[in-house]
Amino acid sequence: MAARHVVSRGSYRRKFDGRKIRRFCCRICKKSFSAMTGSPTWRQHKPAVNDPLAIGLCAGVSQRRLARQLNINQKTVARKLIFLGQQARRVHEVHLARRGPVLEAQFDDMESSVHSKMKPVSIPIAVEKNTREIIALGVAEMPAKGLLAARSRKKYGPRKDARPQERAAVLATLGRLAGADIIITSDKCPQYPALVSKIIPSARHIVVQGRRGCVVGQGELKRGGNDPLFSLNHTAAMLRANINRLVRRTWCTSKRQDRLKDHLDLYVWYHNHYLIRNPAKKNPVGPMPSIMIGSRGAGAARLAKCTLKGSS
Numbered sequence: 001m002a003a004r005h006v007v008s009r010g011s012y013r014r015k016f017d018g019r020k021i022r023r024f025c026c027r028i029c030k031k032s033f034s035a036m037t038g039s040p041t042w043r044q045h046k047p048a049v050n051d052p053l054a055i056g057l058c059a060g061v062s063q064r065r066l067a068r069q070l071n072i073n074q075k076t077v078a079r080k081l082i083f084l085g086q087q088a089r090r091v092h093e094v095h096l097a098r099r100g101p102v103l104e105a106q107f108d109d110m111e112s113s114v115h116s117k118m119k120p121v122s123i124p125i126a127v128e129k130n131t132r133e134i135i136a137l138g139v140a141e142m143p144a145k146g147l148l149a150a151r152s153r154k155k156y157g158p159r160k161d162a163r164p165q166e167r168a169a170v171l172a173t174l175g176r177l178a179g180a181d182i183i184i185t186s187d188k189c190p191q192y193p194a195l196v197s198k199i200i201p202s203a204r205h206i207v208v209q210g211r212r213g214c215v216v217g218q219g220e221l222k223r224g225g226n227d228p229l230f231s232l233n234h235t236a237a238m239l240r241a242n243i244n245r246l247v248r249r250t251w252c253t254s255k256r257q258d259r260l261k262d263h264l265d266l267y268v269w270y271h272n273h274y275l276i277r278n279p280a281k282k283n284p285v286g287p288m289p290s291i292m293i294g295s296r297g298a299g300a301a302r303l304a305k306c307t308l309k310g311s312s
Helices: 047-057 063-070 074-098 146-156 163-177 192-199 230-242 257-275 277-281 298-311
Strands: 006-013 020-026 032-034 102-114 116-128 134-137 178-186 204-207
Touching: 047 063, 047 074, 047 257, 063 074, 074 163, 074 257, 102 163, 102 230, 102 257, 116 146, 116 163, 116 230, 116 257, 134 163, 134 257, 163 178, 163 192, 178 192, 192 204, 230 257
Parallel strands: 102 178, 178 204
Antiparallel strands: 006 020, 020 032, 102 116, 116 134
16 A cells, blocks of 8 residues: 555654654655654744744734743744744735635825834735724835934935835735725825726725824824724724834834834734734634644645655
8 A cells, every 4th residue: 555655763752842743754765754844833942932922022022021031042032033924924825815805995104114213114004994904014115204314315325215016015915805896095195096096996095184193092093083094093003002113212123124024914913813803703702823824734744745656
C-alpha cells in the first residue's frame, strides 16, 4: 500500500510545553518530518507567547512593557510583531473571501507619523457602516503640512505623496466586496469623488461636510449633533485608543512605516474578530479567537504528498 512508504520515526517533546510530537520518514525521498512541519509556528522557540502578544499589542500596551510582562527580550517582541502582522493579513484575506457583500461603507484618511512629526503618514481606511468592520486600510507617506512643512523640507528634504496609490488600493479591496448598489460616504476631500468613480463605478458616492473633533475619542469623534461618518470616526478613535503608537501625545512612536502597517493589520484582526464580533453577529461571548491558523495538519499535508509519490 502507498502508506507503507511513510513510516514512523519516533517522537520528540517540545521545550515550551512538553507536548509529545510524532516524527515520520518518507522511504522514497528519505526526508523526515514531524506533525508540526510547515505550520505557522514551525521552528519558533516561544510560540506560546504569540496570542498574549497579539492581544497586548491591540490593547494599548507598548512593546517594551509586553517584553517585561511576558519575561522575553524586546527583540523577540519586535520579531513577533512582524510574524503576527503577516498572520493577521492571511486571516483577513480568508475572512474577506468568505464574507458577504458590503452595501454601505465609509471612507476617509487618518494621519500619524513615523520617527518624527515632521515625517507624517496617512492611513486611508474603509469601514462597513452598520457593523463598523474594517474592510481595508493602508499606510502612505505624505508631505508635511502646516507649521512643520518648512522645517521638514529643510531637515529631511521633499517627501513624496503616496496617498493616491494607497487610497486606490483600499478602494480596490472594497470594490471586490461591493454590492450592486453600494453607498460610499466620505468627507469633502476633493480627491475622493474621481477616485471612487474610477475604481468603483457602480457606487453611489455621498459627500458630507467634515467637522471639528472634540476632546473625547482622541480627537476623532466630532462635536455635537448627528455625525454622518460616525462609524468611521468611532473606529478611528478605537484605533488611537488601542494602538499605543497612535495615541495622541504619546512617547511611543513608529520607527518604520512597514512596522506600523504590521501593527495596524494585527489590530484589524483583533477589531473584526473580537471587539465588534458580538454586536455584529449578536451571539454570546465566546473564547478569544487565536491569531494562529493552520497550526495543525501541515505535517499531514507532507504525509499526503509522500503518499502520492509512493502510489505513482
